[in-house]
Amino acid sequence: MNITLRIWRQPGPGRPGHMVTHRVDDISPDMSFLEVLDVLNQRLTAAGEDPVAFDSDCREGICGMCGLVINGIAHGPQASVTTCQLHMRSFADGDVIDVEPWRAGPFPVLKDLVVDRSALDRIIQAGGYISIPTGSAPEAHSILVPKDDAEDAFDAATCIGCGACVAACPNGSAALFLGAKITHLGLLPQGQPERDSRALAMIARHDAEGFGGCSQIGECTAVCPKDIQLEVISRCHRDVVTALFHHGEQQEGPPEDQTGGNLASGPAGD
Amino acid sequence: MSETAMPPESGLFSVGAPIADTKAPPGPIGERWDVRRFNARLVNPANRRRLSVIVIGTGLAGGSAAATLGEGGYRVEVFCFQDTPRRAHSIAAQGGINAAKNYRNDGDSVMRLFYDTVKGGDFRARESNVHRLAQVSVDIIDQCVAQGVPFAREYGGLLDNRSFGGVQVSRTFYARGQTGQQLLLGAYQALERQVAAGTVRVHARHEMLDLIVVDGRARGVVVRNLVTGEVSAQFADAVVLATGGYGNAFYLSTNAVGCNATAIWRAHRRGALFANPCFTQIHPTCIPVSGEHQSKLTLMSESLRNDGRIWVPKLAGDGRAPADIPERERDYFLERRYPAFGNLVPRDVASRAAKNVCDEGRGVGPGGLGVYLDFADAIARLGRPVIAERYGNLFDMYRQITSEDPYRAPMRIYPAVHYTMGGLWVDYDLQSTIPGLFVIGEANFSDHGANRLGASALMQGLADGYFVLPSTLAHYLAAGPYPSVDETHPATRETLAAVRERITRLLAVGGRRTVDSFHKELGTILWDHCGMERTREGLTQAIAAVRALREEFWRDVTVPGSGEELNQSLERAGRVADFLELGELMCIDALHRDESCGCHFRAEHQTPDGEALRDDEHFAYVAAWEHTGGPPVLHKEQLAYEYVELKARSYK
Numbered sequence: 001m002n003i004t005l006r007i008w009r010q011p012g013p014g015r016p017g018h019m020v021t022h023r024v025d026d027i028s029p030d031m032s033f034l035e036v037l038d039v040l041n042q043r044l045t046a047a048g049e050d051p052v053a054f055d056s057d058c059r060e061g062i063c064g065m066c067g068l069v070i071n072g073i074a075h076g077p078q079a080s081v082t083t084c085q086l087h088m089r090s091f092a093d094g095d096v097i098d099v100e101p102w103r104a105g106p107f108p109v110l111k112d113l114v115v116d117r118s119a120l121d122r123i124i125q126a127g128g129y130i131s132i133p134t135g136s137a138p139e140a141h142s143i144l145v146p147k148d149d150a151e152d153a154f155d156a157a158t159c160i161g162c163g164a165c166v167a168a169c170p171n172g173s174a175a176l177f178l179g180a181k182i183t184h185l186g187l188l189p190q191g192q193p194e195r196d197s198r199a200l201a202m203i204a205r206h207d208a209e210g211f212g213g214c215s216q217i218g219e220c221t222a223v224c225p226k227d228i229q230l231e232v233i234s235r236c237h238r239d240v241v242t243a244l245f246h247h248g249e250q251q252e253g254p255p256e257d258q259t260g261g262n263l264a265s266g267p268a269g270d
Numbered sequence: 271m272s273e274t275a276m277p278p279e280s281g282l283f284s285v286g287a288p289i290a291d292t293k294a295p296p297g298p299i300g301e302r303w304d305v306r307r308f309n310a311r312l313v314n315p316a317n318r319r320r321l322s323v324i325v326i327g328t329g330l331a332g333g334s335a336a337a338t339l340g341e342g343g344y345r346v347e348v349f350c351f352q353d354t355p356r357r358a359h360s361i362a363a364q365g366g367i368n369a370a371k372n373y374r375n376d377g378d379s380v381m382r383l384f385y386d387t388v389k390g391g392d393f394r395a396r397e398s399n400v401h402r403l404a405q406v407s408v409d410i411i412d413q414c415v416a417q418g419v420p421f422a423r424e425y426g427g428l429l430d431n432r433s434f435g436g437v438q439v440s441r442t443f444y445a446r447g448q449t450g451q452q453l454l455l456g457a458y459q460a461l462e463r464q465v466a467a468g469t470v471r472v473h474a475r476h477e478m479l480d481l482i483v484v485d486g487r488a489r490g491v492v493v494r495n496l497v498t499g500e501v502s503a504q505f506a507d508a509v510v511l512a513t514g515g516y517g518n519a520f521y522l523s524t525n526a527v528g529c530n531a532t533a534i535w536r537a538h539r540r541g542a543l544f545a546n547p548c549f550t551q552i553h554p555t556c557i558p559v560s561g562e563h564q565s566k567l568t569l570m571s572e573s574l575r576n577d578g579r580i581w582v583p584k585l586a587g588d589g590r591a592p593a594d595i596p597e598r599e600r601d602y603f604l605e606r607r608y609p610a611f612g613n614l615v616p617r618d619v620a621s622r623a624a625k626n627v628c629d630e631g632r633g634v635g636p637g638g639l640g641v642y643l644d645f646a647d648a649i650a651r652l653g654r655p656v657i658a659e660r661y662g663n664l665f666d667m668y669r670q671i672t673s674e675d676p677y678r679a680p681m682r683i684y685p686a687v688h689y690t691m692g693g694l695w696v697d698y699d700l701q702s703t704i705p706g707l708f709v710i711g712e713a714n715f716s717d718h719g720a721n722r723l724g725a726s727a728l729m730q731g732l733a734d735g736y737f738v739l740p741s742t743l744a745h746y747l748a749a750g751p752y753p754s755v756d757e758t759h760p761a762t763r764e765t766l767a768a769v770r771e772r773i774t775r776l777l778a779v780g781g782r783r784t785v786d787s788f789h790k791e792l793g794t795i796l797w798d799h800c801g802m803e804r805t806r807e808g809l810t811q812a813i814a815a816v817r818a819l820r821e822e823f824w825r826d827v828t829v830p831g832s833g834e835e836l837n838q839s840l841e842r843a844g845r846v847a848d849f850l851e852l853g854e855l856m857c858i859d860a861l862h863r864d865e866s867c868g869c870h871f872r873a874e875h876q877t878p879d880g881e882a883l884r885d886d887e888h889f890a891y892v893a894a895w896e897h898t899g900g901p902p903v904l905h906k907e908q909l910a911y912e913y914v915e916l917k918a919r920s921y922k
Contacts, residue, residue: 011835012836028563030560030563035563038565042786045839050830053836053838057357057528058359058361059565060568062361062362063356063357064357064361065353065357081670085670087673118474121465126466129459133341134460134740135409135737137412141429143416144428145423147423150420150421154420154445157452158451190415
């Protein structure tokens, strides 16, 4: 196969970027999309040109490090896969393919196709955990979890934190990422004690990072390589509302930065 | 020890003083860990915030260690080369994690897990360490469940188990085919909780390029910020390496493309002994190579061998489609050769058997480098939904990569480099030969001997990080804080200068060949001569070839760009330069070990039916290598077996 790639090239953070056309000839349909970029980079390097910077690590669809917008779609045309698991058999000989980084305010471009996704870590820091110091756990079988709950929690927990949901969302919302973690922990008995505080703190951090609100468009779930369902966002919203209600009952009122955020508002800020 | 055991190639290395692990207390094996913990010094909680620890790597071992040390109140600085700690390659572990819970009431116990692991490692692991691993395995499951790790459960709400290779009990806990992901996210979340609490700082997109040793103690590291290119020195009272294995020396492996040996290799060059570098696990069930372009290999979990049957045609060169080959013309070679364990023999045994049938011309698929892993019987017996529930994501991954449907046709699999049992030498406290430098998880050598059993890597990573290191490191830190070190210290200046000089040299070569072309060539040399089958002749050739390639690398590599920017070519160049040194040591180790054991199969040493033939009289030791700049020096740690009888491993 011969293809033409039009790739976003940007020398560094905050610098202007533009699309550059690169032809890649003689590739196999069994190659992954990232292996085509490898081949291109070998040729650019041999020709004394600057290779294309892009992130990847496990190359088996689980680490969440890779992620490209391919022909306008996060992770490309095939559903339920990451960019590293997209193979050239999904394309035709002679195709012209646009390749861009995730584009969202909270994900600044570092170089070419590499973006900074540390905002997602900060959402987890706000409460995406169960507080259980090492060594203090009870015997594993003292906690019974109904099989269906365990399965549903697992489905949400398979989120790989790639950020495709944000890249696809017209509002630049990370609601699917946020909802996946709130659903995973909220469905388990171990997650109950911190359920209210978790929901309030995580959504507050989500908004403070500049991610937009969810308006239930569903682009996120359409591109999610792990098929995280839109339902997790509903569960997240329910937990936030319930937490606000509980806070009202206790007449404490939520802390100032835990207002429930852009719960159902539109795009954030600019 | 008999002098006759010394190979004639001994000019390649010299033999130094033996070493001993003096930290494991004597006495009954079941009490040693308790005794060691009781005798360890403690640090008053109020004093812990004055003590600092650097942790390199955020996989199961590093992530769990950093979180636990942070909870304990120490100041922890964490570095990883990925963009977030959650990417570490533990995430890709599929099948499960072992623990001696005996929830199945099938005869399991701490002693049996200990026994299985020592035997599975073909008697080249330390008894004390392995027994401790088995003891703490049960605590790991408790910890992970409490964190919210969504393990597979049964209808009554209890945890489910499956069995894995090399054992006859069901002790493996799992979360579909994504156990590593779920365990790592548990550790990652615990780590991020400490970041929020202010005890841990995470420096993502930073790579360790050297170790700072002051007055014989590890006191810091030199790191490079991979976004800005800034090189800086970082200091602490102790340094923990949790940087995983070096399987990417082979270029193609199941490791992530970023996995590398630079941290451990640089520490080795600073004085840490490197143990058993030739012990590399070739995993039997991986998707075969499809072409020259391949950048990595993908594992299909060993758990598939619970329900899949491995076979090849009886007839060499049989070109028929698998469905057209009748039952009587199939050779279920593992079931035939190993009736007691069948398809669940250990990985080294299964890989070698697959290689043998392919060498006989009975391999399937392109190039004849593959065997079938067939689920037809299991689907007929259990139904497709059950198989989908157990292995759905693996089947999907296989179909995605090969465009073949494993529900309808058997998978094709072939062995691939997967894990390295070798690593930096550590004592019972997980401390290297450099005081203050601790090494945990796959980066050390300690628990798996010459072959690791399935579902034991996750167990070891978390055992080291959650439970072992926090006790033993405290003992070391209790003697601190150590005198402060800064950028002006001569050792710091020398180390920083060496790192900067090396970066400059890499950029200045200005040759014609890309870094990847050297890496691929090195991988081919190691795979051909230091892979599933090794010979004296092949290894001797390989050593010369690696040396020549290394010389060519420094003469003809091209690294575009500069050091003051995000430069992925430069990152890879440094890693490959280190693999080119490590690769030679792997071959020297393989050549010197003139026996077969576990993964290390020397063709000269096999039983009449082709099984590995150990030489316990001469080689029941850990080979720990000292870097000299010239021929390395071999230090032997003799292994004693008091609780497991030293005998030929049999899975028949």
